[in-house]
Amino acid sequence: MTTIRRDTDVLRALQGLEDGRSSVRLRAALAVGTAPDARFVGKLVERSAIEPEFFVRDMLTWALTRHPVSLTLPELLRELRSEGAQARSQALHTLSKIGDRKAWPAITRALLSDADEDVARSAWRAAVVLVPEGEEAGLAAVLATQLGRGGRETQLSLSRALVELGDVVVPALGAASAASDRRVRAHALATERLLRDPDAGFGFAIEEAKRVVALGGSGREG
Structure with missing residues (x-):
């Protein structure tokens, strides 16, 4: 140096x-x-x-x-x-x-x-x-408490962080997708969509999730 x-x-x-x-x-x-x-x-x-x-x-x-x-x-x-x-x-x-x-x-x-x-x-x-190896699921649970917060930029930032953690976020997102708050449900569903399809645009994912929530659905198959 x-x-x-x-x-x-x-x-x-x-x-x-x-x-x-x-x-x-x-x-x-x-x-x-x-x-x-x-x-x-x-x-x-x-x-x-x-x-x-x-x-x-x-x-x-x-x-x-x-x-x-x-x-x-x-x-x-x-x-x-x-x-x-x-x-x-x-x-x-x-x-x-x-x-x-x-x-x-x-x-x-x-x-x-x-x-x-x-x-x-x-x-x-x-x-x-x-985050240390093995503590990702705990972090995902904490981050999931912030779902639905803020505007699109903030929500996109949180979704990217959750997606970066990988499949360990699935349980936390699943729980959030059943929340009483529509914004939380829509954000959780949009993040799940991005996790399954990283190439999906966040704008498309969140609008699709909002439609699902408005219709009373969970956005899940089966």
Whole structure:
């Protein structure tokens, strides 16, 4: 790993991450990731929590993945307890990119059901990446409690997470497809359709599921 050693270079990069111009912040994040240094980790995490531009946040995440996990993991886990939604969401996103399963215990039910939809979606993606072998069914059961939540983007995100877990989600989806809430039933049926046919579009799957629910059916054969 290349390390930026000169204090002047470190200072210039740190200042660049706080520049008012997004193009300068982007170049600074690229420079930090290209030549990692332990002195950057705290600032990268801090900036991720407040950075308004998506493409800069993405570069900050990449820069963090270039640093040793022993340095980044403690900082990111601390962010999961932040009161700021973006801080939690970005930390979860970065943890999913790093992929170190030592972070798994920090993916709590509270995060998976966070009131902020960006945080919840990031938690779902991180959970699917980090879940240890043998715990997928338990995760599926927790994720199924979020079925029917939010708009199409949020529902698609949850369906993708569930489908990524594979056939272990079938019991949880089966139970949800019999729920009293029509939105939950439709979302469960649409996710089952995507599990059976990954090439089916979510829009088609959810509209088909809504028709089935409206007609009082279960969408199941036999």
